[in-house]
Amino acid sequence: MNAQVSFLVSVTPPRRRIDPLVYQQQLEVTFQRTTSILTFYLQDGTYTLIHIPLSLYSTLLQPILRVLLPQSQGTGGLRDSPEYELQGLTPDGQHGFLNISITPLECSVVCHTSWAQNVFEPVLKAMPRDTAKTVSVSKESYMVLSVISAGLDAGGRVMELTSPLALAGIPIFFITTYYSDFILVPTKERENVVKSLIAKGFELSDNESNFITSAANHKQGAGLSATSPPHEGLPLNVAELQTRIFGTLKKRHVAPQIEETLELVQCSGREASQLANFIHQRPSISRHATGNGRRPSWADNVDTKLYTCIISALVSQPRFMSVTLAQDDPPSLLLDKNLLYIFGDSLVGDTDASLIPIFLDLKTLPLEATGIVCGVAGILVQDTQIAASSELSYLSTAQAGAVILSEEQSVRAMGILKPLLSEEL
Template sequence: MEDSTSILNAQIQFIDVQLSLVHIPIELYSQCIHPILRLLLPESGNAQDLPFLNISINPVEASVVLPKELANSLFRPLLSSLNTEGKDASVTIAPDDYILMFVSGSGSSPSQRVIDLTTPLALAGISIFFITTYFSDYIICPRRSQAAVIAALKSQGFELSEHDWGRINQHSSQAYVNRPNTASSDSSGSQFLAPGTPPPSTLSELQVRTFNTLHKRNVVPSVNKETRLVQCAGKDDKRQEHALLLAIIKTLLCTPNFFSLTLSEGESPSLLLETRSLPLFELPSSANTNGRTSPGRAQYDQSLLMGTTSDTLIPIILDLRTLPLESTGIVCGIAGRLVDATKTDITGPVEMAYLSTTKAGAVMVMEDDLERAVQVLEMGAGPQ
């Protein structure tokens, strides 16, 4: 069993792109499918040329993280037509501009990686969104918080060269921050905070405040055991790009219960897919095992994806629509409590991945860990 206190040796790259966050209530998803598809089928160029794009669907919402200019051109015109007076649900574009941090590295469990990355930022009271993908992790935060992000990383032991510091302040394309192989999340923490609340000093304090606030806002975990996911990626094969894109579009048109697509420069498309959607990503072959054609019977023996044989995940959905968008410490508080409350179990701590959307959070765990993970999230069990 891997030591739960192992620390990520991470490299964090700041990407020079202004992002917007679009919230689409799930009941309005069908009316917003056209601009979503236009993101994947631009009038010129290729969707994979975008610096970053995340399209996620869950029972609460469809959420899109995209370059600001595309949000303004594709989604802003919809606001007046869809958001009529008297409607409870409305499409919104977050007022802030956001920046993107790309995290690469290894050396810790997925759960511990979430804690290590989010702790210093939550400690500083910085609101973030966290996206786990097949290849990497991404952290999204308001651009106005950029200086505070850098200061928080440096104060918690991340090293930033003076040369790179200057480049970040000039909003250049990228900068790198290295995480040392020392320190532990047990000795530092962060907090779920309403805006203006002083940040906590310990991880335990964070967890207590987080779950107190979740309980007060009636945020309870929601699970549909029939929603079974795999975290995977498109194969890096130029010959199959169009087939992969077609499969993604078919999935979106089927209105999945859960879906997430992340496109980032330099990486193959990363996906969270329901297992029932996997057949859409198989290429038919007309040849049988003897190399002869089989008239009238297509065999599906070539996948467009890699990673589909990995463990099946069950998402635990937290509906955060009652919370301010700029609330902080949610990701770290949830991950920290899950690990702390289960680390003494005979099977070890719960392993999890996390996906932030604009107004929901998804904790993804293996089926064998589902029962104890839900119990922790329902009761906030663990050290006080």
């Protein structure tokens, strides 16, 4: 069982109620200011980031679906053996974390490293070498931080979460879902992540008394470290970081773009309690009444109708669809509004709202590039109307990023970003 660590300061309710029993086996880290609370949960395991060019999406759809449907991995007697265990899954067979995103720029998958090795790599090895080279599989592993926050507007939340890491030179990927924010950080940076957050004034404490004592020492240490000179080459503040980031983006010819007629909705599957009541209303044959003696299946614990709809949408090669599965959260979907008809009554959320993604094609930048999320979000939240918006979010994919706003705010955002990245300046 992992240790629990908390960074505490207020009692504002989080974005989503947290059952402490649910996360008792996860590293819990809460960073709290006097006006907000940020709770980090470190997901177990290491994760891999995969870029798939859209031209190969149909070719690699089968391994994508195998990862989405965990019980498609392993067959026959192997699955029934006591030694057989699917890595990266919870005891009831759910993914600890999985993101599958299809955008106009690429297909991107974040999955447990064991799934990348056992599902994707064999398929890539069987492909022609020149073709396989167009697929990018991250060489280093990532850890996933699940973040629950309260007391912050959307733009402030992105800045609060990303700026300490960006200023420390730590590369991240940022994914906003219906319930939570997720930050992917290179596993090798784990210690630096904690150090950088402490150094920026977050208070460290722990559920056990010996760590509470350490919290005071850490807090004092944070004050001392704040006066230490920064590491050579790192920006001194967010303003300098923004100048560097936009200089880099402009040098690499990265320009913001909006896809005409593409409108998104942010939705979710049903909570477990809602799902139980909802399924009870459907006529069905109980799987548990078969008397076949088998242990419960993964399918017994999910909304099979929703998964059928997700598969149908993926098979259609959608223009935009991002699916995030996370431990103890219902599936979260950010998708093209034109796909809603596929899902029927399987989704909850405001399906009448329209969100507009602004894409940044980052294929010319290395995975270890730092500060992009913080730099772009920081520039946008300087606009008071965008800063006050509750709809600003960000989606990192393997080789791109998308800032997601309401239609009105997306126009303002393009008016801010275009001049900064214009080739004419």
